[in-house]
Amino acid sequence: MDLFGSFALLLSFVCAGYAFAGGIAAIVTRHPLLIKSARQAGVAACGLIFLATASLVYLFFSDNYSIAYVVSHSNRDLSTFYKIAALWSGQEGSLLFWSFLLSIYIVSVLIAYRGKHLELMPYVSVVMAGVQIFFLTLNNFVANPFRALGIPGANGALDVVARADGNGLNPLLQYPEMVIHPPNLYSGYTGFTIPFAFALAALLARYPGEKWIHLTRKWTMIAWCFQTAGILLGAHWAYAVLGWGGYWGWDPVENASLMPWLTGTAFLHSVMMQEKRGMMKVWNVWLVFSTFLLCILGTFLTRSGVVSSVHAFAQSTIGPWFVGFICLTLAVCLAAYWKNRDYLHSENQLDSIVSRESSFLFNNLILLVACVAVLSGTLFPVLSEWVEGSKISVGAPFFNKVNIPIGLMLLFLTGVGPLLAWRKTSLESLRRNFGWPLGVGLLAGAVAWPLGCKDIFSLICVILCVFVTVTIGMEFYRGARVIRARTGYPFVGAVRELTMRNTRRYGGYIVHFGIVLIFIGISGAAFNRDAQKDMPIGSTLHLGRYTLLLQTMDSKPEKNYTAERMVVEVLRNDKPMMMLYPERRFFPSNQESGTMVAIYSTLREDLYVVYAGRSPDSSLPVIHAYLNPLVKWIWLGGLVVVFGTLVALLPNRQPAMVLAAERQKSAGHALAGAVASHATYSESHD
Amino acid sequence: MEKRAKFGIGIAIILVSLAWLGWLGARESKTYYHTIAELPTLTGPALGQRMRIGGSVAPGSIKRLPGRIDFLLQGEGKTLAVSYVGSDPLPDTFVDNSQALVEGHRTPDGRFVAERVQAKCASKYETAPNGAPASSSRGSGT
Numbered sequence: 001m002d003l004f005g006s007f008a009l010l011l012s013f014v015c016a017g018y019a020f021a022g023g024i025a026a027i028v029t030r031h032p033l034l035i036k037s038a039r040q041a042g043v044a045a046c047g048l049i050f051l052a053t054a055s056l057v058y059l060f061f062s063d064n065y066s067i068a069y070v071v072s073h074s075n076r077d078l079s080t081f082y083k084i085a086a087l088w089s090g091q092e093g094s095l096l097f098w099s100f101l102l103s104i105y106i107v108s109v110l111i112a113y114r115g116k117h118l119e120l121m122p123y124v125s126v127v128m129a130g131v132q133i134f135f136l137t138l139n140n141f142v143a144n145p146f147r148a149l150g151i152p153g154a155n156g157a158l159d160v161v162a163r164a165d166g167n168g169l170n171p172l173l174q175y176p177e178m179v180i181h182p183p184n185l186y187s188g189y190t191g192f193t194i195p196f197a198f199a200l201a202a203l204l205a206r207y208p209g210e211k212w213i214h215l216t217r218k219w220t221m222i223a224w225c226f227q228t229a230g231i232l233l234g235a236h237w238a239y240a241v242l243g244w245g246g247y248w249g250w251d252p253v254e255n256a257s258l259m260p261w262l263t264g265t266a267f268l269h270s271v272m273m274q275e276k277r278g279m280m281k282v283w284n285v286w287l288v289f290s291t292f293l294l295c296i297l298g299t300f301l302t303r304s305g306v307v308s309s310v311h312a313f314a315q316s317t318i319g320p321w322f323v324g325f326i327c328l329t330l331a332v333c334l335a336a337y338w339k340n341r342d343y344l345h346s347e348n349q350l351d352s353i354v355s356r357e358s359s360f361l362f363n364n365l366i367l368l369v370a371c372v373a374v375l376s377g378t379l380f381p382v383l384s385e386w387v388e389g390s391k392i393s394v395g396a397p398f399f400n401k402v403n404i405p406i407g408l409m410l411l412f413l414t415g416v417g418p419l420l421a422w423r424k425t426s427l428e429s430l431r432r433n434f435g436w437p438l439g440v441g442l443l444a445g446a447v448a449w450p451l452g453c454k455d456i457f458s459l460i461c462v463i464l465c466v467f468v469t470v471t472i473g474m475e476f477y478r479g480a481r482v483i484r485a486r487t488g489y490p491f492v493g494a495v496r497e498l499t500m501r502n503t504r505r506y507g508g509y510i511v512h513f514g515i516v517l518i519f520i521g522i523s524g525a526a527f528n529r530d531a532q533k534d535m536p537i538g539s540t541l542h543l544g545r546y547t548l549l550l551q552t553m554d555s556k557p558e559k560n561y562t563a564e565r566m567v568v569e570v571l572r573n574d575k576p577m578m579m580l581y582p583e584r585r586f587f588p589s590n591q592e593s594g595t596m597v598a599i600y601s602t603l604r605e606d607l608y609v610v611y612a613g614r615s616p617d618s619s620l621p622v623i624h625a626y627l628n629p630l631v632k633w634i635w636l637g638g639l640v641v642v643f644g645t646l647v648a649l650l651p652n653r654q655p656a657m658v659l660a661a662e663r664q665k666s667a668g669h670a671l672a673g674a675v676a677s678h679a680t681y682s683e684s685h686d
Numbered sequence: 687m688e689k690r691a692k693f694g695i696g697i698a699i700i701l702v703s704l705a706w707l708g709w710l711g712a713r714e715s716k717t718y719y720h721t722i723a724e725l726p727t728l729t730g731p732a733l734g735q736r737m738r739i740g741g742s743v744a745p746g747s748i749k750r751l752p753g754r755i756d757f758l759l760q761g762e763g764k765t766l767a768v769s770y771v772g773s774d775p776l777p778d779t780f781v782d783n784s785q786a787l788v789e790g791h792r793t794p795d796g797r798f799v800a801e802r803v804q805a806k807c808a809s810k811y812e813t814a815p816n817g818a819p820a821s822s823s824r825g826s827g828t
Contacts, residue, residue: 244774353692365697369704380712381719391719393738398711402704409700532773592779 002067002146005055009096009144012048013136015041016129023126035122042125043110045132046103053100056093056145060086066162068149069093075168075589077560085179086169091303091318092145094182098299099135101183101190105219106132109194113215120212123201131193134325142318171561171587171594177237185230185257189295191223192260195267196292199285203336206343213271213284218649220288224268225645227261232638243595243610245530245626247634250399255378256298259371263291266367273360276422278347282337283364285344289333294371296326301378352424359417366409373402404457408464411519414512415468418475418505436474441467455526462523465516472509472516479506500653507648514644517637524605524630532612534620535566544627546607547571548580553621561585563596566611566621570600582611582623605629717789722761725792738789739766739798743805745782759786759798768798780805 022038025031056069060083065071073086073093088094106128113121139145148160172178195216202212234257239247248254267287273280300322337344350357376383377394384392419433444466445459453459480494489497499506533541535550542548549569556563565583569576580598587593600607608626615622717736720728725739741761748757755770768788770776780786780803790800 350689350693353689353696358693361693362696362700365700369701373704373708376708377712393717393719394712395715395717397715398708401707401711401714405707406704 001055001058001062001064002148005052005059006144006146008048008052008055009136009140009146012045012052013133013140015045015048016132016136019045019129020126020133023122023129027122027126038122039110039114039125042129043107045129045136046107046110049096049099049103049136052139053087053096056096057084057087059146060084063166064162065164065166066149066160067145068147069145071149071163071166073166073169075166075560077589078166078169078174079560081176081179082169082174085173085182088182088186089169089173089178092139092143092147094186094303095135095138095143095318096145097182098186098190099132099139101186102128102132102135102193105191105194109197109219117211117215120198120201120205120207123205123207124197127197127200128193131197134321138318138321142321165589168560168587168589171585171592172241174560174587174594175237175241177233177240181230181233181237184226184233188223188225188227188230188257189260189299191219191226192264192288192291192295194219194223195288199288200333200336203285203340203343206340210275210278213274217271220264220268220271221645221649224261224264225642227257227264228641228645229638231257231261232635236635239631240597240599241595243597243612243624245528245608245610245624245628246525247631250377250396252378253302255374255399256301259374259378260291260294260298262367262371262374263287263294266364266371267291269360270364273357277357279350279357280360280364281344281346282341285337286333287364289330293326293329294375296322296329300326354420354425354430356417356420356422356425359413359420363410363413363417366406366413370403370406370410373406374399377402407519407522408457408460411461411464411468411516414515415464415471418509418512419471433471433474437467437470440470452527458523458526461519465520465523468512468516472513475509476506497653499647500650503650503652504648507644507646507650510644510647511641512644514637514640514642517633517640519637521630521632521634521637524628524633527629528626530624530626532622532624534615534618535623536620541623541625543607543625544605545573546625546627547574548609548623548625550621550623558585560589561587561594564611566609566623568598568609568623570607580607580609582609584611584613601632603630603632606631722759722764722766725764725766733792736789736791737798738787740785740787741766743780743782743784743786748780748782759788766798767796768800770800770803772801772803774802776803777805 019038019042022034022041026034026038059067059070060074061080063070063074063076069090069092070086073089074083078086086093088097109128110125113124149163150160198212198216198219201207231254234254235247238249238254239245267284270280270284270287274284300319303318303322350361352358377398381391381393384390415437416434421429441463445463448462449459453462476495476498479498480491483489483497484491484494487494487497499510529544531541531543533539535541537550537552540547540549547570549571551567551569554565554567556565563583563585565581568580568582570578570580578600580600582598583596585594585596595610595612598609600609606626606628608628610624610626612622612624614620715736717738718732719738719740722739722741739759741759744758744760744765748755753771755776757768757770759766759768770788771790784805787804788798788800789802789804790798792798
């Protein structure tokens with residue numbers, strides 16, 4: 001099966017090579033058979049990657065311990081669920097998994113647009129094949145997951161051996177989120193290849209109009225949705241598994257996933273400027289180029305350990321390959337832009353500082369500054385080594401100082417932007433749209449301050465969150481009221497009808513509301529508390545209104561590990577409430593241990609209890625308990641964001657009922673009504 | 687032209703204030719990377735900086751004392767005595783021979799006081815072939 005997988009990978013490399021070279025030849029000669037064959041080679045390359053991935057999965061399930069990758073990431077007692085996760089738990093497998101997900105996107109694009117957009121698609125296929133070739137090169141020649149396990153023999157040659165059992169999966173990865181977090185994040189990383197391919201193709205082909213933006217909107221949103229879910233699942237994993245009480249540590253790998261999200265978010269907003277007003281064309285093309293490059297950089301940072309290691313490139317041989325690919329891609333983008341830059345001529349100018357355009361401009365500027373700040377902070381060790389000769393890193397204070405104000409500005413724009421008119425907004429409309437939200441927001445701030453919200457950033461955050469929520473609520477209310485008056489639907493039905501008639505706009509509002517919930521959750525971090533104590537059995541630890549009583553300790557053997565548990569009774573305001581069981585798991589196969597945090601989560605706060613091991617002095621068990629307010633709102637907000645994105649992906653429902661009702665009244669009136677309703681629902685179509 | 691100036695000023699205010707915040711944050715959390723062998727060559731202000739040093743934990747050197755954990759970090763043939771004083775429990779991967787990154791300051795007597803320790807297990811199957819080969823040929827499933 002490993003031979004089969006290796007051959008499939010090799011053949012896939014050949015097919016992708018043909019899709020690339022044959023595709024270029026097809027563009028030059030316009031020969032229909034060449035176009036067809038290049039396209040089919042692209043599909044074949046994807047199919048072969050599916051086969052290779054399936055054979056690696058098979059090797060895991062058949063416990064084949066003659067393959068180095070299987071030996072290092074699995075063992076016989078590992079549950080089926082985690083044998084799937086083992087596929088992407090190491091470098092070779094996760095690079096194959098990258099190729100696998102990319103192939104799903106590529107094959108979907110090739111099939112969805114079969115026989116359509118004949119001027120553009122050959123270019124798109126060539127760009128996609130180019131990206132695929134890079135990853136297949138790594139899969140085949142640099143980090144092959146099918147490498148047999150070898151030990152140096154007597155004459156210096158490698159002898160192929162098989163082991164009775166594997167080393168097992170890293171305990172930190174044996175957690176349900178680790179099965180869904182990487183596929184989400186990787187689907188985000190790989191998904192941005194599609195808008196990138198279309199943008200570069202449109203530029204190369206000088207494809208007329210904004211069509212590439214319409215074509216890629218859905219793909220970008222799918223990638224963005226996966227990326228968002230991936231980041232939040234990663235944060236939740238860090239929170240629930242690493243046991244340090246936080247969910248975000250500005251670690252290079254976390255930053256790597258955030259950066260393309262920031263530019264991707266900027267892109268999703270700025271394309272509206274191009275669609276509506278024919279502006280920001282150069283900016284959009286470069287945003288999508290940067291997003292793709294940041295995805296590659298993210299994969300590189302995650303896989304190479306270039307930043308966290310003390311010596312650059314010490315940990316991995318793939319570093320130079322990634323740097324080479326990033327440089328090559330950048331060169332191609334620059335050349336394409338330079339050659340066809342007149343194609344990206346802007347059709348309009350900014351009219352007023354208080355307008356939808358300028359809110360998008362500032363939104364983009366701020367997102368980009370955030371990205372540059374995160375990028376420079378992450379690469380600080382590499383950059384300082386070039387500039388000063390010594391490697392210097394910056395920590396959380398740097399990221400927080402810059403990104404907290406940025407986050408608040410973004411939150412402000414989230415409320416303001418969608419309600420500003422295109423071109424210019426009058427003072428009267430400002431008052432009408434923002435009077436109430438601002439008033440209610442300030443009122444909320446005035447209530448929160450005496451209640452203990454004394455941190456300045458948290459207070460601003462509360463005010464803005466309420467402000468944005470009210471603006472969103474008013475939008476839904478106003479629209480639903482109009483629909484209710486026309487159709488007689490109940491209010492909830494009217495809200496649904498409103499949303500379905502302009503999914504993009506109202507789905508967008510739902511996403512914004514999800515972001516508000518996430519901000520509420522993050523603002524709670526200013527009020528985190530924790531306590532740590534050596535605990536003889538029967539002793540208690542007080543934290544806030546909770547009391548933790550250690551009743552006993554027990555130990556339970558499981559299939560793949562042994563767990564040592566604390567049995568902790570939780571009392572709230574001195575009344576018994578529930579039991580928590582924080583545990584430490586010991587994995588015999590790789591002699592490692594892991595923590596299982598016990599969390600009691602409510603909307604108000606999380607009680608987060610860690611069994612921190614035994615005290616070195618007294619050998620008593622140690623409890624480390626945290627009280628983290630509002631954390632649950634982050635995960636809820638994530639769900640709302642994903643839901644909103646799904647809504648925005650739905651096609652708009654035509655307001656057929658309204659037209660039918662109007663027509664019955666009078667023909668002339670109906671026409672005017674139809675035009676008016678069309679104007680209402682599609683002019684503000686964003 | 688006036689509009690452009692307004693935009694320019696707005697953008698400049700945002701950029702300058704964020705750059706200033708970034709500079710403050712960077713100054714507060716700057717950490718210098720050094721190898722163990724480089725430490726004796728440092729002079730002047732470089733000695734007082736916050737540093738991050740990598741190495742492997744000398745076998746048998748981990749001593750758990752009240753309020754701190756002492757161990758020896760080895761690298762490039764040199765050894766550094768480290769006292770960990772942080773409040774977080776050490777990671778599970780921190781054992782003899784593990785690769786560790788310590789972050790903190792040097793004291794005048796040459797010890798290193800670490801507030802943070804990260805550890806990574808030494809690579810497994812290449813260095814510790816404790817699972818003896820089951821057979822010398824390819825296993826099943828090929």
